[in-house]
Amino acid sequence: MKILDLKKLKLLYVNLIAIVVLLPSFGGAGGGLYAQSGDLLGESWTFIEGNINGVVLQSPANFGGVFTNNYFGDSYFVFDYGTSTYQCDEWHITYFDVSNNEFYLDEIIDIQTNTCQGPDVLDFIDKHNSFFVHLPLDTNGAPKNPFSYTIVNMGSQNQLTITNNEGDWAKYGGGMLSNQTFHQSSFTLYPNPVKEVLYVNNILKQEVMASVYDISGKLLQSHSIETSLSTINLQELNSGLYFVVFKSKTGERVSKKFVKN
Template sequence: MKKKLFLVVIALCSKALVAQDPQLFETTWYLQKLTIDTNDIFPPNTEFIEYDETNFFLEPPTISTGYCDAFGIEVLYSTMDDEFEALSVVELGGTCIDIDNINFTSEYYSFFEDGTGIKNPFAYEITDSGGALSLLISNVNGDTALYGDETLAINEVASPSLSVFPNPVMDVLHIHSTTEIFKTVTIFNLQGQEVMSLKFQQNNPTIDTGNLQAGVYFLKAESDTEKQFTAKFVKK
């Protein structure tokens, strides 16, 4: 009887977790506005932003987000309400050099965590306005982050001189550049942990990702001229 009851509890919890709005996980979100202490803060309108995508994942329970630089968030999704708790917020970096983008990224990071700690819990609401989706996340202080399902700027996920494909990848990931010779490539997971580091001396190296678990990863490549490039990819 105890075993059956235990299985029923697991089934109910799993059902409740999946019962959250599936659009949260099915949609790629783009940050449109922060409201901090009742002040509206909008993303700088720049031509190149390295990380403007936000994705939510159930397995593993994480958020991939950022603006000019990236960060990963380990989360615990509520089984009852449209909310989650952030267990850790890890800065994954990037190649951001524009001061306006750096300042906005700092404001965005502080929406989740600052010197006082992580601002749990976070509640969210998804609105469908004639086919256009919006996501509003609120932290414990009442600050909000507003996202849409379309980007506001002309952006690319990877650095202009670096592309990775296929993305998502099943096994072999190709790194391509028409201008750079890469000497090292390092891969990090959303927890900021280094999971792979390789040395090359070529502009189009390949990486066997067969041993990586399914999830989102960030790739940092350094050229023979000491330039750094970054990209995000998904391992199936």
């Protein structure tokens, strides 16, 4: 396992979690082919299908997996598992040497597992994890480097195909290109800094999930916001910097930060 040098260690800043969202499969011929590290690192990629150890892998019904790093910093990938309304398992791994068609994984730095349930779900999680690292999933797990990738514009979505060093492949969908209404200005947090109750102004007036994370990326709270003005009780949180990730029903995600006094 490659040891990160001081320069890379300085890149290990806060990276918010992108929560699982189930996107439809994508078929047919794609548009123009592109593969740039900025595109890889700037999307939330939801699993579509794969072939791992010669076995076709698909998500269980109403369940999925996603990986991302598209919120803060370019230091590590976040792998999440769950449904459109809850997240059950999650782990983080640092990466390096990202080019326009290849990347390397390095060190697993956080694992939050054992809350997903069901034999089909657990089998899917293990097989998907085994695409990226040798199991068992722990901080000593060796990545299956190098990983090559391509990104194809499918019209309203992008499709990412990754291949590991064993010849296994996995496809992911990402990039809600047709809808630009869901962005940071859609939400206002106040007061900020906050002592106990955080008010959320949702100008979209549509139901969204709001999840609170600390600076290490640990999920602390998750709420369904259905009105234009909602509140989040933060009385139990310690003083410090936190983030709220808002997720729409169609999978768009934005984040806002706040300070708890």
